[in-house]
Amino acid sequence: MPERPAIEVRDLVKVFTKGRVRALDELSFEAAAGTILGVLGPNGAGKTTAVRILSTVIRPDAGRAAILGIDVGQDPAAVRRIIGLAGQNAAVDENLSGRQNLLMIGRLSHMGRGPARRRADELLEQFELTHAANRPLKTYSGGMRRRLDLAAALVAEPPVLFFDEPTTGLDPHTRQEMWTWTERLVRGGTTVLLTTQYLEEADRLADKVIVVDHGRVIAEGTPASLKADLGATVLLVTLEDHERATKAAALLAPIANRPPVVADSSLEINVDDGPKAGSEAMRALDGAGLAVLGLVLREPSLDDVFLRLTGHRAEGAIAEEPPITAAARAAP
Amino acid sequence: MTTTSLRVDVATAMAPMTRRERVRWLFADTFTIAWRFLAAMVRMPDSIAFSAIQPMLLVLLFRYVFGGAIAGVHGSYVNYLMPGIFVQTVAFGAIISAVGMAEDLQKGVIERFRALPMARAAVVTGRTMSDLTRNVFSVILMTALGFAVGFRVETNAFAFLAGFGLLLLFSWSLSWGFALIGLLVRNPETAQLATIPILLPFTFASSAFVPVGTMPGWLQAFANNQPVSQIVNGCRALMNGGPTETHVLIALAWSLGLVAVLAPLAVRRYTRIA
Ligand SMILES: Nc1ncnc2c1ncn2[C@@H]1O[C@H](COP(=O)(O)OP(=O)(O)OP(=O)(O)O)[C@@H](O)[C@H]1O
Numbered sequence: 221m222p223e224r225p226a227i228e229v230r231d232l233v234k235v236f237t238k239g240r241v242r243a244l245d246e247l248s249f250e251a252a253a254g255t256i257l258g259v260l261g262p263n264g265a266g267k268t269t270a271v272r273i274l275s276t277v278i279r280p281d282a283g284r285a286a287i288l289g290i291d292v293g294q295d296p297a298a299v300r301r302i303i304g305l306a307g308q309n310a311a312v313d314e315n316l317s318g319r320q321n322l323l324m325i326g327r328l329s330h331m332g333r334g335p336a337r338r339r340a341d342e343l344l345e346q347f348e349l350t351h352a353a354n355r356p357l358k359t360y361s362g363g364m365r366r367r368l369d370l371a372a373a374l375v376a377e378p379p380v381l382f383f384d385e386p387t388t389g390l391d392p393h394t395r396q397e398m399w400t401w402t403e404r405l406v407r408g409g410t411t412v413l414l415t416t417q418y419l420e421e422a423d424r425l426a427d428k429v430i431v432v433d434h435g436r437v438i439a440e441g442t443p444a445s446l447k448a449d450l451g452a453t454v455l456l457v458t459l460e461d462h463e464r465a466t467k468a469a470a471l472l473a474p475i476a477n478r479p480p481v482v483a484d485s486s487l488e489i490n491v492d493d494g495p496k497a498g499s500e501a502m503r504a505l506d507g508a509g510l511a512v513l514g515l516v517l518r519e520p521s522l523d524d525v526f527l528r529l530t531g532h533r534a535e536g537a538i539a540e541e542p543p544i545t546a547a548a549r550a551a552p
Numbered sequence: 553m554t555t556t557s558l559r560v561d562v563a564t565a566m567a568p569m570t571r572r573e574r575v576r577w578l579f580a581d582t583f584t585i586a587w588r589f590l591a592a593m594v595r596m597p598d599s600i601a602f603s604a605i606q607p608m609l610l611v612l613l614f615r616y617v618f619g620g621a622i623a624g625v626h627g628s629y630v631n632y633l634m635p636g637i638f639v640q641t642v643a644f645g646a647i648i649s650a651v652g653m654a655e656d657l658q659k660g661v662i663e664r665f666r667a668l669p670m671a672r673a674a675v676v677t678g679r680t681m682s683d684l685t686r687n688v689f690s691v692i693l694m695t696a697l698g699f700a701v702g703f704r705v706e707t708n709a710f711a712f713l714a715g716f717g718l719l720l721l722f723s724w725s726l727s728w729g730f731a732l733i734g735l736l737v738r739n740p741e742t743a744q745l746a747t748i749p750i751l752l753p754f755t756f757a758s759s760a761f762v763p764v765g766t767m768p769g770w771l772q773a774f775a776n777n778q779p780v781s782q783i784v785n786g787c788r789a790l791m792n793g794g795p796t797e798t799h800v801l802i803a804l805a806w807s808l809g810l811v812a813v814l815a816p817l818a819v820r821r822y823t824r825i826a
């Protein structure tokens with residue numbers, strides 16, 4: 221029997237009248253049970269708005285969404301019993317200790333006193349917060365707070381989790397840990413929707429990625445298929461300076477699938493046959509008297525996908541110059 | 553390793569709650585939220601100290617500043633004054649319900665509450681219950697101090713305790729009203745400012761400190777019939793004696809009436825904006 225998707229979203233619309241923003245514009249997607257769905261998108265794309273609707277915090281203006289087959293609009297109370305939310309801003313009580321926060325969430329999830337207490341201690345240990353368990357959250361560092369927030373989402377062991385930028389503000393070690401925990405949860409059958417600005421994170425974790433911009437899905441697929449759509453290989457050439465890189469870009473444009481991208485003294489082109497293009501590029505640049513300081517062939521990253529689809533890099537990615545236009549390409 | 557025993561399956565999640573379960577969870581969640589505020593308060597001993605100082609200062613100031621000057625009262629002015637101070641103090645103490653509720657709306661944790669299967673109303677009921685608990689302590693404190701500065705119960709212990717109960721019930725009804733103000737203005741500073749124009753006329757143009765008979769006629773009409781006077785009269789009857797029944801019944805009716813009107817309004821307002 222084909223299973224229903226764990227998360228089904230159909231044509232969600234949300235308009236914030238205050239800012240006259242159409243935050244969601246017929247957003248539709250699905251996530252299969254026991255998988256991780258990565259939601260990528262630039263600032264203001266509507267990621268948080270989508271998460272808040274799916275977790276019944278706010279209501280959509282139009283469209284439907286169902287979690288494990290339960291409609292978020294018709295039976296929000298039931299949805300709340302099967303989801304865990306770690307929102308973009310840590311949703312914790314600053315005046316309580318870490319243990320008290322988790323205990324409170326357990327009790328409000330209608331767990332017994334004993335189980336709630338045991339679960340709190342278990343999570344504190346798992347998230348390496350035992351040493352700070354009895355300190356008020358006011359005294360926690362940003363990363364500790366974030367960890368407690370993630371722990372709070374897991375208290376009732378919900379089968380569906382929403383993580384809105386879960387690793388923003390975490391150090392690399394904790395980020396890795398968080399990835400490992402998430403993978404372990406998913407192996408246990410949990411479905412996770414996570415939004416992220418870190419393409420590396422989506423690449424590493426997500427079974428499926430959707431790219432959202434202006435409240436709609438503009439691309440969808442596995443990280444691998446999204447990258448494959450871009451063309452096979454990225455060729456990265458480093459020259460002596462920006463001026464030479466610009467010249468080289470013009471020179472190499474004919475062998476590239478799309479206009480080359482120049483940043484500082486390097487340029488990036490997208491090619492079908494990496495090795496062949498590499499040697500062609502060497503020859504052409506040699507012939508023009510441009511010294512090549514470095515030449516790298518690599519798989520396209522989700523970053524490239526993002527750039528291609530939205531016309532700008534994801535937040536946090538290294539800033540790049542805009543792609544060279546046809547006019548620039550025509551220059552010598 | 554954890555077991556999956558906590559996990560709720562879809563059928564259980566969708567099973568409709570009986571009325572009884574709903575009521576049980578409302579109580580349980582109210583208790584949890586009230587605990588949340590009280591646990592936070594215990595962590596701030598300085599704030600407890602300051603919130604204890606205010607009612608004590610009011611008792612002392614009114615007792616010694618006005619205590620000698622105001623005449624025209626039968627019997628001991630201290631005994632006359634004390635129920636008025638009690639009522640005034642719980643009334644001003646209710647400001648915390650407005651400020652606390654507005655503050656809470658700005659806190660991140662509210663966002664999580666909205667995604668939890670808790671009774672939504674509990675965010676407001678828990679607030680008023682924790683304020684009620686706080687008021688129990690401040691009333692005990694004020695009474696103890698009142699006794700120390702010459703206040704004497706002229707009736708009996710039972711009647712006095714009934715007066716105590718009336719005071720707390722009134723404070724609870726105000727908590728709902730002030731929580732509603734907090735929910736309406738949604739900003740702690742504004743909430744605090746918004747309560748003052750209500751508190752000042754109601755506590756001073758009342759029978760709390762002086763007999764209403766000394767006021768101009770137009771003011772008497774208001775002062776005689778507004779709730780603070782009624783509660784003060786009720787408490788006075790129970791603590792100082794005199795004709796009890798009507799005063800107490802009117803005071804009870806006011807308190808219960810205010811709860812009956814303000815509690816649903818506050819809860820509805822919260823569920824609207826949440
Ligand atoms: N409560 C609100 N009132 C008015 N406008 C809002 C509100 N919440 C979001 N918006 C607007 O809706 C749009 C989508 O916002 P949203 O927070 O969903 O974006 P996002 O993809 O999560 O962005 P980020 O990556 O910065 O977190 C933005 O233009 C934002 O300004």
Ligand SMILES: [Mg+2]
Pocket residue numbers: 267268269308384
């Ligand atoms: Mg966001």
